[in-house]
Amino acid sequence: MKVTLIAGSNRANATSTNLLKYMETLLKADRVSVSFIDLSELPLPLFTPDNWDFHPNVRHMLGAIADGDGLILATPEYHGSISGALKNALDYVQADQVAGKPVLSVSSAGGPLGVSSLTHLQTIVRNLHGINCPEWISIGYGSGGLGPDGAPLDEGVRERVLSAVNRFVETTRKLTAAAAAANG
Incomplete structure (x- = not known):
């Protein structure tokens, strides 16, 4: 099984990216x-539907998405939505690259929670025909911060992240097995 993780911040040492790196170790x-x-x-040029001769960075990202059995998307919450960098990246994605794949949404916010960004992200996933996992992860200032390895310092938050990742892996394995059985 292969999972593609996309860290949607263009900020060095972003909290959402650090949390995603921790999730990578769990996987x-x-x-x-x-x-x-x-x-x-991996900077991507601004998406335009007038140019389908994609930059090598875009082709690399799209290949990773197409090759993955599941997808985890992480974003900071900016003004109640996802980052511009992640939105731009997802604008390049076609529905057939995500259709039927489980997607786990992750957010970090400057306030208590990043629920608005998660809601927007799940709307995009639905429009790409992905399968939104029932779990999602949102951390904010009240979550206790992250250690140097990206692990949440608060035990309850760390357990929540572990539980969400485990359910995502279980869902991805089941859907991958079902797709393989259906394809013979």
């Missing part, structure tokens, strides 16, 4: 192959 510990796309290190 690898569960023997899940991971492709990590960090939009702060």
Whole structure:
């Protein structure tokens, strides 16, 4: 099984990216192959539907999404929505690259929670025909912060992240097995 993670901040050392890196360690510990796309290190040109001859960074990201069995998207919450960097990246994605794949949404916010960004992200996933996981993760100032490895310092938040990742992996494995059985 392979999962693609996209860190949707273009800020170095972003909280959402650090949390996603911690989630990457959880996935690898569960023997899940991971492709990590960090939009702060892989800048993408501004999407325009007038140009379908994509930049190599865009092709790399789209290939990782197409190759993944599942997708985890992380974003900071800016003005009640997802980051412009992640929105731009998702504008390049076609529905057939995400259709039927489970997607876990992750957000970090300057306030208590990033629920608005998660709601917007799940709307985009629905429009790409992805399967929104019933779990989502939102951390904010009240969550106790992150350690140097990106792990939440608050035990309850850390357990919530672990539970969400485990349910995402379980869902992805079941859907991957069902798709393989249906395809013979």
